[in-house]
Amino acid sequence: MRRQMDLLAGTRFTVASYGPAAAFSAWLLRSFGASVAHTTALDPEGLGAFLGDGATAESSPPLDAAANLTFVTDVPFSAGNRARLSELAETRRVIWITPWGCNNEWSDRPSSDLALYAASGWMSAFGDPAREPLAPPVAQGQFIAGLCAAFAALEHNARSGEGPTPGLVDVSVLESLVATLIYDPVTYQFTGAIRQRFGNRFAAAHPLLATLQCKDGFVGLHSALHGMWVSLADLVGHPELVSDPRFATLLERMGHIEPLDRDYLLPWLAERTRWEAYHELQGRRIPSSAHPDMAEVLASPQLAAREFWRTARTPSGRNLKVPGPPARIRAEAGPAPNAGRTDGPWRPGALRVADLSMGWAGPMVTLNLAAMGADVIKIESHNHFDWWRGSRPPGDGEGQGLHERSTVFNTANRGKRGITLDLATDRGREVARDLIASADVLVENYGAGVIEKMGLTYDVLSDLNPRLIMLRQPGFGADGPESNYVVFGNTIEGMSGLSSLLGYEDGPPTMLSNACGDPVSGLGGTLAVLAALAGRERDGKGRLIECAQLEGFIPLVSESLIEYQRTGVVPPRRGDRRLGHTPSGAYHAGDDRWVVIDVVDDSAWASFANEIGESWATDPALATEPVRFSRRADLDGHIASWLSAVGAETALATCEDAGVAASLVLNESEVLGLEPLLANEFWQGMERDLVGFYLFPTIAYSMDGARPLPPCPAPFLGQHTDEVLEAMGFDARARAELAETGITGRLLVPAQ
Numbered sequence: 001m002r003r004q005m006d007l008l009a010g011t012r013f014t015v016a017s018y019g020p021a022a023a024f025s026a027w028l029l030r031s032f033g034a035s036v037a038h039t040t041a042l043d044p045e046g047l048g049a050f051l052g053d054g055a056t057a058e059s060s061p062p063l064d065a066a067a068n069l070t071f072v073t074d075v076p077f078s079a080g081n082r083a084r085l086s087e088l089a090e091t092r093r094v095i096w097i098t099p100w101g102c103n104n105e106w107s108d109r110p111s112s113d114l115a116l117y118a119a120s121g122w123m124s125a126f127g128d129p130a131r132e133p134l135a136p137p138v139a140q141g142q143f144i145a146g147l148c149a150a151f152a153a154l155e156h157n158a159r160s161g162e163g164p165t166p167g168l169v170d171v172s173v174l175e176s177l178v179a180t181l182i183y184d185p186v187t188y189q190f191t192g193a194i195r196q197r198f199g200n201r202f203a204a205a206h207p208l209l210a211t212l213q214c215k216d217g218f219v220g221l222h223s224a225l226h227g228m229w230v231s232l233a234d235l236v237g238h239p240e241l242v243s244d245p246r247f248a249t250l251l252e253r254m255g256h257i258e259p260l261d262r263d264y265l266l267p268w269l270a271e272r273t274r275w276e277a278y279h280e281l282q283g284r285r286i287p288s289s290a291h292p293d294m295a296e297v298l299a300s301p302q303l304a305a306r307e308f309w310r311t312a313r314t315p316s317g318r319n320l321k322v323p324g325p326p327a328r329i330r331a332e333a334g335p336a337p338n339a340g341r342t343d344g345p346w347r348p349g350a351l352r353v354a355d356l357s358m359g360w361a362g363p364m365v366t367l368n369l370a371a372m373g374a375d376v377i378k379i380e381s382h383n384h385f386d387w388w389r390g391s392r393p394p395g396d397g398e399g400q401g402l403h404e405r406s407t408v409f410n411t412a413n414r415g416k417r418g419i420t421l422d423l424a425t426d427r428g429r430e431v432a433r434d435l436i437a438s439a440d441v442l443v444e445n446y447g448a449g450v451i452e453k454m455g456l457t458y459d460v461l462s463d464l465n466p467r468l469i470m471l472r473q474p475g476f477g478a479d480g481p482e483s484n485y486v487v488f489g490n491t492i493e494g495m496s497g498l499s500s501l502l503g504y505e506d507g508p509p510t511m512l513s514n515a516c517g518d519p520v521s522g523l524g525g526t527l528a529v530l531a532a533l534a535g536r537e538r539d540g541k542g543r544l545i546e547c548a549q550l551e552g553f554i555p556l557v558s559e560s561l562i563e564y565q566r567t568g569v570v571p572p573r574r575g576d577r578r579l580g581h582t583p584s585g586a587y588h589a590g591d592d593r594w595v596v597i598d599v600v601d602d603s604a605w606a607s608f609a610n611e612i613g614e615s616w617a618t619d620p621a622l623a624t625e626p627v628r629f630s631r632r633a634d635l636d637g638h639i640a641s642w643l644s645a646v647g648a649e650t651a652l653a654t655c656e657d658a659g660v661a662a663s664l665v666l667n668e669s670e671v672l673g674l675e676p677l678l679a680n681e682f683w684q685g686m687e688r689d690l691v692g693f694y695l696f697p698t699i700a701y702s703m704d705g706a707r708p709l710p711p712c713p714a715p716f717l718g719q720h721t722d723e724v725l726e727a728m729g730f731d732a733r734a735r736a737e738l739a740e741t742g743i744t745g746r747l748l749v750p751a752q
Contacts, residue, residue, distance in 0.1 A: 005325060007535035007543075008034035013153060015072045016061035017042065020139050021097040021173065022074035023051035024146030024555065029153065030054065031325040032531040037065075046566070049312040050322040050558050067091050070153050070164050074098070074142075077107050089168040095149045095701075097142075101172035103705075104679035111173075112598040112661035113139050114578055119674065120177035121184060123586070123596075124667040125195040125203070125513040128504070132586040133197060133594055133665050135576050136512065137501045138559045145176040147523040148700045151368070154530035155708070158351050158372035160338075160537065167704045174674075175682050175700035180519035182360075184668040187407040189694050194667050195513070202490060202511055207253045207260065208232070209490060211291075211499070211510050214269040218508045219277045220289035220494040221265070222487075225387060229253075231284040236268040282485040285447070289494025291509050294564040294571060297497040297554070305480040308551055320565050326552040327528040327545055330478065333462035335540030344438050345727035350375040351533075354432075354439040355416060356456075358386040360489065360515070361473050361549060362445035363412040364522025365529060369441070370415025371699050371708040377724060378418045378715060379432060382745035385420075385717055388412065403747060404690050404716055411696050414686065415710025419725070420718035420744050423454050428743045432456065434728060437464040441529055445473040445521075448484040458544040468542040469532040471525055477548035487549060492517025496553045501560055503573040517553050524552040582628040583635050586665060589648040594665040597639065597655060601625070607658035612642060681707060688713035718746035 008029060017023035017040040026038040030053070038055035039062065042048030048057065063084050065071035071088060074097040075081050082102060088094050096102050099111035117123050117135040127134035149171045156162045178185075184195050195203060202209035208223040223232050233241040241247045241264065246256040253260060269277055278290035292300070298321055303309065309321045346352045351374035355366040363378075363386070370376045380386050389403040404410075422428040433456065436442055442461065444451055451457060451472075458470050472478070475487030476495075490511050493499050503510045528545045536542065554561075560571045576596065578584040582605075584598040599605045602624055609617035616638045622628050628635055643651045648664060655662035666674065672695060677683060680702060683695040699708050721744050725735050738744045 006033040007531040008032045014065035021142040021146040025150040027051045028150040045314045049314045093164040095169040097171045100676045104676045106676040110661045114598040115661040115663040118596040118663040118665045121671040123665045127197045128199045129197045141177045143556045145173040151527040152701045157530045157533040169703045171701045179697045179700045182514040183411045188668040216273045222287035222490045287491045291499045293500040302480045302482040323554045327547045330546045331544040333466040333542040336466040345724040347375040352439045353441045356444040360518035361521035365525040368526040370710045376416040378416045381422045382420045410714040413714035417720040418715025419721040442470045470544045489515030489518030505575045521549040598661045608660045611654045611658040
C-alpha cells in the first residue's frame with residue numbers, strides 16, 4: 001500500500017473552485033499533505049468526485065479566506081471579483097486563475113477551452129494540412145494552469161526561511177498553454193518558417209514520430225534519436241536501411257517518408273496488434289505507444305502493479321476509479337542540520353541545484369527553479385551532451401556549432417551554469433559526487449537503469465548529503481512490468497489515453513504538436529521539489545521523490561475516464577466539437593486562416609443568433625442544444641457561409657458582442673504579438689552569444705506585475721567548468737589534468 005505523502009503537513013490553503021483549474025490545484029496541494037479548505041462548484045457526480053475529494057460543494061464558492069492563508073480561485077473575471085480579490089491580497093497571497101490574465105484588455109473577453117487552444121498556438125500545427133486544425137478534446141489547459149497555480153503557492157520554498165508574501169498572483173490559462181508549446185515561437189525567430197500541420201507525423205522534421213496503422217488499430221512510433229532508428233531498422237528486418245542513401249540521414253528520411261512507410265514500417269506493423277507492436281518496440285528501447293482507450297487505461301497492468309488508482313464515491317453511491325497522487329516518496333535520509341556548509345561553487349544564499357537531466361521534462365524543472373532564484377549547475381558530457389542540443393531547426397549548415405544553436409535547448413536551459421564531466425568514467429563520477437554532496441536538489445530523468453550504472457543512486461548520494469532532495473522522473477515508474485520502457489512526451493500522451501481522443505471524427509488517433517507529456521512532467525516535478533523543500537524545512541530530512549511521468553499526466557484525461565465509467569461508452573474522437581456545445585468548431589476564413597467559434601450553452605446561442613440576425617440563426621427550433629446538435633451539419637454550413645460573407649474580423653467582433661468564445665487559430669508568429677501576452681510582459685528578451693537576441697516564454701504567473709525570470713542565457717557546453725571546479729578546490733594543474741584525460745572538455749564553435 002502506498003504511503004500518504006506528508007511533505008506539506010502543517011501548511012494550510014483555502015480554495016474556491018469554479019472549474020477544473022483551481023480544483024486541480026487544491027487536489028495537488030492536498031496530495032502532498034497540505035490541509036486544504038476547498039469549496040467547489042464542480043459536479044460531485046462527475047469531475048467533482050475526483051478533484052473535489054474532501055471539498056464542500058456549492059454553486060458559488062465564497063471569495064473568502066482566513067488571514068495569512070494562501071487563497072486560490074478560478075472565479076470568473078469581473079471588476080467586482082477583481083476588487084474583492086485585490087482587497088484579500090493586502091493581507092495574504094491570492095492566486096487567481098483566469099483565461100486571459102486579470103490585468104489586460106482581454107481580461108473580460110469571452111473564453112472557452114477551444115478558444116484558448118486556438119489563441120495559444122496549440123492548434124495551428126495539429127491536424128491534417130488539407131483540413132481544419134485540431135484541438136485537444138477536454139480541459140488540458142485548465143489542468144496545466146492549475147499546476148502552475150499550485151507551485152505559485154509554494155514558490156517561496158525555493159528561498160529558505162521565507163513565507164508566502166501577500167499579493168495578487170495572476171495565473172493565465174493562455175500563458176500556461178503558450179509556456180507548454182514546444183518553443184515554436186522561439187524557433188520561428190530563428191528560422192522565419194511557420195510550422196505546418198503534417199497529418200500523422202509530429203512534424204515534417206521528425207519522420208519517425210508518427211501514428212501508424214497496424215493489425216488492429218494504430219500505434220504511436222516515437223523513434224526520435226539516431227540510435228533508435230538503428231534499432232528500428234533492425235527490428236523490422238532491414239538493418240541495411242541505416243546505410244541506404246534514401247534513409248541514411250534525417251534529411252533523407254524526411255524526403256522519403258512514403259517508401260519508408262509503404263515498404264518497411266507498415267508491412268511489419270500489419271502483422272502485429274497494437275500491444276504486440278508496442279511491447280516489441282519497447283523491448284528494443286524504442287519509445288512507442290499502443291494508444292489505449294479509456295477502458296484500456298483503467299485496466300493497465302502497469303498502473304495496477306503500481307497501485308496507482310484510488311476510489312472516489314459519488315453522492316449517488318457510484319464508485320469511480322480516479323488517479324492517485326502524482327508523486328511518491330521512495331526513500332528518506334536524515335534528519336540532518338543545515339549548518340557548517342561553505343559556499344564552494346554555489347552562489348551565496350541561493351538554493352543549490354545539480355541538474356543531470358536532458359530533453360525537456362527535467363530541464364523545465366530546473367529552469368523554473370532558476371527563475372525562482374536557485375543556482376543551477378547543469379552537468380553534461382562533451383561526449384554525450386543533452387540530446388536537445390541536437391534537436392535543431394532544419395537547414396542549419398555544417399560547421400556552425402549546431403549544438404549551441406538549438407532553440408529548444410537554449411530556451412529550456414536559461415538561468416543555469418553548465419559544466420562538462422564524463423560520467424562514464426570513475427573520475428568523472430567522483431567529481432560529480434563531490435558537487436552533489438553540497439547541493440540541495442538533484443534532478444535527473446535518465447532512462448531506466450542509467451543512474452544505477454553510474455553509481456549515483458540516492459542511497460550513495462544521501463550518505464554524502466543526507467539533506468539532499470533527489471527528483472527522479474521515470475516514464476512509467478521505477479517498478480511494474482513496464483518500468484524499463486522508454487518514453488518521450490508523445491509516448492506519455494499516447495499511453496495516458498489522450499491520443500485515443502485526439503483526431504477527426506472520421507479519422508485515426510493522432511498526437512499533439514507539442515509533446516505535452518514533457519512540460520506537464522516538468523511542471524509536476526517543480527511542484528514536487530518545492531513540496532519536498534517545505535518538508536525538509538520542517539523536519540530536516542532529505543528525500544528521494546519519484547514523479548512517474550505517466551501518472552502525473554493521467555489527471556489531464558480524468559474527465560474522459562469519468563465519462564467512460566458513467567456511460568459505459570468509450571469516448572470517441574470528436575474533432576473540434578465540444579460535448580454539449582453546439583455549434584463548436586474551426587471554420588475556414590480563407591487560405592489557411594481559421595476561426596474557432598464555441599457556443600457553450602443555449603443563452604450564448606440566443607445572443608449569437610440575435611447578433612447574426614439571419615433567419616436560419618433566429619429559427620426558434622434551434623433554441624436548445626439537442627436540436628442544434630441534431631442539425632449540426634446544416635448549422636455548420638450556415639456559419640461557414642456567414643463567416644465567408646462577413647470576414648474573420650467581423651465574425652470575431654460579432655462573437656465578442658454576443659458573449660460567445662471565439663478566436664483566430666494563431667500560429668507561432670502571431671502568438672509572439674498577442675496583446676495579453678505583451679501586456680503581461682510574458683516574453684523575456686535575452687541575448688545569447690552566437691545566436692543573438694530572442695524573445696523567450698516565461699513562467700505562467702506574475703505577482704503584482706513582477707514575474708520570476710531566469711537571470712542569464714543557456715550555457716555553452718562546458719562554459720563554466722573551470723569556474724566551478726576552481727571553486728571546488730581544483731587548482732590549475734588539476735583542472736588541466738581533467739581536461740587532458742577527457743574527463744572535462746568543450747566542443748569548439750567556429751568564430752563568426
